[in-house]
Amino acid sequence: MLRFLIAVIRRDLKLAARRKGDWLTSQFFFVMVVSMFPLGIGPDPAMLSKVAGGVLWVAALLAALLSLSRLFADDHRDGSLEQMLLSPNPPVLLALGKALAHWLIYGIPLLLIAPVLGVQFALPGDAIGVLMLSLLVGTPVLSLLGSVGAALTLGLRGGGVLLTLLILPLYVPALIFGAGAVDATLAGVGAEANLSLLAAFMVMTLLVSPWVAAAALRVSIE
Amino acid sequence: MSDTAAVLSVHDLACARGERTLFTGMNFSLGQGQLLLVQGGNGRGKTSLLRLLTGLAHPLAGEIRWRGRALADGRELFHREMAYLGHLNGIKDELTPVENLRLAGDLEGMPMDQATAERALTDIGLARCLDLPCRVLSFGQRRRVALAGLVASGSLLWILDEPLTGLDVHGVAMVEGLLRDHVGAGGMVVMTTHQPLALDGLAVVPLLVGPALTRPEPGNQEEPACCAS
Amino acid sequence: MSSSIAWFKFAAPMTFYGLAGRLIPWFAWSAGLLAAIGVYIAFFVAPTDFQQGEAYRVIFIHVPAAWMSMFLYLVMAFWSAVGLAWNTRLSFMMSRALAPTGALFAFLSLWTGALWGKPMWGAWWVWDARLTSSLILFFLYVGIMALWSAIDDPRRGDKAGALLTLIGAINVPIIYFSVKWWNTLHQGASISLMKAPTMAATMVTGMLIMTFAAWFYAIAAAMIRVRGIILERERHTEWAAEILEGK
């Protein structure tokens, strides 16, 4: 069982390594979206630090959704998704493996870019630390719920936009707790409450979404 | 063919695509060392039948049993002993043929080392392009990579949907050889094809899906099935 | 048990088509009657609120709409779960038939919420916990309907929509909690719409009557829609053919 999960994750990592272009576009998308806001809101550091949490988190949502629409699409197009569904292992592990692989490929780098952008938004040190922590705990939610959306919209025309329409409302709790953690630190209130709620939401999605995504895959592949 | 040896058995199977019922009340069974040749016009449900047999699709009615147990509850055992080759090859273009084979082995739970993968590929005539990404290979060569994976998987039941498409004369001869070896060694095959196959001496079980295809005389071109009510 | 399931799966659409046809007028008329009574109470029986004057009368539309948008989503989630558990086509059709009316009520609760917020707080849109959750619930409705329209194969569309409804239903309470948490965090003790007017007896009865009117209306609308879907999907059967030839 576990070997199959690790095989799926290693497979996706290898594929992503072979096609660095996709990976880079998603990271640059994140950076560019975030950099647009100061141009729109104005350079005043006090204002920027207040909106930093929200801006970075919304950009993380959009970057995740951008890369998720291709989570199953490439495998579906060349038939390898069918082969993986025909392996003796339950499809839940496939859905979980793909989601975790997506988190490692597209979620973790957001963590590393966030501090640079945090400085750009005049965030103090501790706020940047909490931002990274909230992204660490929050990005799995993006990949897990997103994998459900990707499975549901497999092979549909307008898949990317449809995926966003379906899944963005489900991201709201993660956005509120994640961005709230940064604001709480700025306000000196301390972000433990936000982070623990975010972690609870992450665990819940971890338990629910692989099953739903696997069922969605079986339905979409038929 | 006594029923007891039947490893794969289908009981009044019905299949629909969208709202159109393709076929109903289909019964057959297949034992080891047999090849089921599925024939019928376009759009009659040949591919749908094969997808039902793999368990990817669900039938409208009826049941498919593997070693006496329904697919739904014996899924893991069935998928361990079955391999499917559809219209798509199921290989990744970025990876080399060897990587594809070893990856398929990992996912099936039977890891394959470098040497076995290379031998499987050279046996099937891909010795020269072992370390090229599949992207650069021709469709026929990629088909051979998929076939090499099929053979290397060591599955008892092969489900092949038009395996000969895109293969040159040598390819077709090679596939016929593979089928003969597999079925001869007690393996089972369910396949569809429009090209004539030289499978003399093998236990071929024909199965017709939909009305028989009359030899189209110049006058009456049989109306394509998709528009029939 | 399995025989009843079989009946439910195959004979159900035909019998339900006839049954729904007979029930629709009853539900439609009772909805209209209740709505008339409710509006009468809203304007001619309910007293003026000492705090808000006449503006609070919007509550007779806003609260029933908000309740119904939430309730219809739960009914959709119920039919989705039944459909996925027993693979009964009819329950998927009911879920599809309810969504547009649910979305309409979600939109109405947003619209009337904004129109109520203006006199109360001086702003057309207020990020109050309930209003914001209704906004997100409206997005969920739109998402499900978009998914249904994107999938042509009815069988896949049913199951995909059902799965999305279920994962949405699991998230609705969490979204509501997180929005409430977020709301109190930013605005301190927010003035929630519910506490504002003292709930005189006539106001409560007025609201309940309007809610029942909305409920019966939703049932009638859903049944009309589901008959259309049944006919569309069963058009190859002979009973559907009779109906199509008959009219």
Add this chain to the structure above:
Amino acid sequence: MHWGSWSEFWAMGGYGLYVWGSYGVAFFAVLIEIISLIRGQKHTLQRLRRMRNWESE
């Protein structure tokens, strides 16, 4: 609780815009849905009938 006069009723204590804005939109929204339901039903019947004729030729 009777209103003094119709004009007072429409004024609704100065909140006429909001109250009638809400009731008006609610009424029209429901009306539009009812009309689209009835028209939709007729449209579906016609479409299905056309498809049957096309298929049965």
